[in-house]
Amino acid sequence: MPGSARIPVLILTGYLGAGKTTVLNRFLAASGARIGVIINDFGDVNVDAALVAGQVDEPVSVAGGCLCCISDPEQLDDAFKKLTRPDLRLDAIVIEGSGVAEPPALLRIVMDSRVPKIRFGGLIEVVDAAHVPQAEAAGWDLEQHVRAAAVVLLTKTDLVTDPEVRTALETRIQQANPHAMIIEAPHGVFDPALFVDASESDDLEFGQLALWNPGETLGEPKTEHDHTHHHHVHHQSVTVEHDGPVDPVALSEFALDPPDSVYRIKAIVDIVTSSGPRRFVVHSVAGYVTVDSMSRGKDEPLASSLVAIGLELDGADLQARLKAVCLPLTTPPATASQLRRLTRFRT
Template sequence: MPSSARIPVLILTGYLGAGKTTVLNRFLAASGARIGVIINDFGDVNVDAALVAGQVDEPVSVAGGCLCCISDPEQLDDAFKKLTRPDLRLDAIVIEGSGVAEPPALLRLVMDSRVPKIRFGGLIEVVDAAHIPQAEAAGWDLEQHVRAAAVVLLTKTDLVTDPGARNSLEARIQRANPHAMIIEAPHGNFDPALFVDASDDDELEFGQLALWNPGETLGESQADHDHARHHHVHHQSVTVEHEGPVDPVALSEFALDPPETVYRVKAIVDVVTASGARRFAVHSVAGYVTVDAMARAQEEPAASSLVAIGLELDHADLQARLEAFCLPSTTPPASASQLRRLTRFRT
C-alpha cells in the first residue's frame, strides 16, 4: 500500500466457540497480505497466539482482559503504534476480540483512536449457525452482537440441515442490522479479498488501483479450494479509470451510502479547486468513510481511479454510477462547501 496510506483495522468478534480462531487462521493463510494481529489474552498461556504463530507478521497481545473493558485505552493505541511502524509494511491489522467483547465498544475504541496511521476497516461478527440456542442459553445476545457488524460470517452452516432454521437466522440478523452483509463461511472459508488488499510494493503507482487486489488466488490447496468454492461467493469489483477530476459531493454521498451489495469503496481522485487540483484517497467500508490528502504535482494532469468491491454486484449499474462522478478536465472549480462534503471525513 502507499506509504502515506492509513492501515485498515478489522475487528473480528464472536462468542467463544463460534470459530473466530479458525476464521483468523484462514484469513492469515489466504489473504496474501502482511497482517498484524492484536489478540485478547485472558490467561497466562496465550493459546490463540500460539495457533496463529508462524502465519502472522507481528502479533501483539493486549493484557487486561476484554478490549472493551480495559481501564486504559492508551494500551490499544500503544499496540497500534507498534504495528504501524513503516518497517513492518503491514497491509492490515486484525483485532481478535474476546468471546464476551461487546462489538459497539470495540468499534468505538478503534474509531476514537488517536493513532493517525490507522483507519477503521470493518467489524466482522462470527456466528456459529448450528448452535445459536446453546449460545443464547449461555447469555449471548445475537441482536446486540450483529448490530454493529459490517459483515456477519456464518460458520458451521454445513451442520444446519433445516432450511427454515437457516432462513430464520438470516431474517433475525437482517432485522437487527439491515445493512450487514451475511456470508456463509463453513470451515472458516471466505474470500479475504473482500476485506483487505495485498500489495508487494511500498508505493502504489497511480493508475494501478484496479490491480490492488489479490484476486481469487487464495493460497489454499486445490482440494480446499474445490470444496470452498461451492460454499461461498468470491468478491467482485468494478473499476473506473478517468482522465480528469470527480464530483466531490456525488462521491461522498456514494461512499457514505453505497449499494447493499458493495462492502468497500476505494478511490484515488483529483478534485478541482480554486487553488488547483487536489488529490485524495477515499475509503468506505460499509458506509464508514475515511479521506486522506495525497501529494500531487501541480503540473500533473487530473486523473481519478475508483473501485467498488462486494458480492453479486450489478456491474452495469455500478459502472454507470461511478462514471457519473467523473467530470471533464475543464470543469469549474468546486466551491468550498462542495469540497467540505468530501473533506469532512478527514480525521
C-alpha cells in the same frame, strides 16, 4: 497523513467457540498479505496467541481482560503504534476480540484511536449457525452483536440441515442490521480479498489501481464462483478510470451510502479547487469513510480511479453510478462548502 497509506484495522468478534480463531487462521493463510494481530485474551494464559503465532507477521497480545472494558485505551494505541512502524510494512491489523467483547464498544475504541496511521477496516462478527440457541442460553445476544457488524460470517452451516432454521437465522440478522453482509463460511473459508489488499499502497500510480484485482474487465465484475447464498462466493470488483476530476459531494454521498452488495470502495481522485487541483485517497468500508490528502505533480494531468468491491455486484449499474461521480475537465472549481463534504472525513 499526506502521501501516506493508513493501515486498515479489522475487528474480528464472536462468542466463544464460534470459530474466530479458525477464521483468523484461514484469513492469515490465504490472504498473502502481511498481517499484524492484536489478540485479546480473557485471562492470563495467552492460548489464542499460541494458536496463531506461527502464521502472524507481528502478533501483539492485550491480555488480562476484555478490550471493551480496559481502563486505559492507550494500551491499545500502544499496540497500534508498534504495528504501524514503517519497517513492518503491514497491509492490515486484525483485532481478535474475546468472546465476551461487545462489538459496538470495540468499534468505538478503534474509531476513537489517536494513532493517525490506522483507519477502520470493518467489523466482522462470526456466528456459529448450528449453535445459536446454546449461545443465547449462555447469555450471548445475537441482535446486540450483529448490529455493529459490517459482515456476519456464518460458520458451521454444513451442520444446519433444516433450511428453515438457516432462513430464520438470516432473517433475524437482517432485521437487527439491514446493512450487514451475510456470508456463509462453513469451515471458516471466505475470500480475504473482500477485506484487505495484499501490499496495498496509496502511492500507486494511476492505472495500477485497477490491477489490484487482476483480470477484471471494466463493467464486468471479476468473480471465480457464482453460487447462491454467498456460499464460497469470491469477491467481485468494478473499476472506473477517468481522465478528469470528480464531484466531492457525489463521491461523499456514494461512499457514505454504497449499494448493499458493495463492502468496500477505494479511490484516488482529483478535485479542482480555486487554488488548483488537489488529490485525495478515499476508503469506504460499509459506509465508514476515511479520506487522506495525497501529493500530486504540479503539471500532472487530472485523473481519477474508483473501485467498488463486494459480492454479486451489478456491474453495469455500479459502473454507471461510479461514472456519475466523475466530472468533465471544463467543470468549474468546487466551492469550499462542496469540498468540505468530502474533507470532513480526514480526521
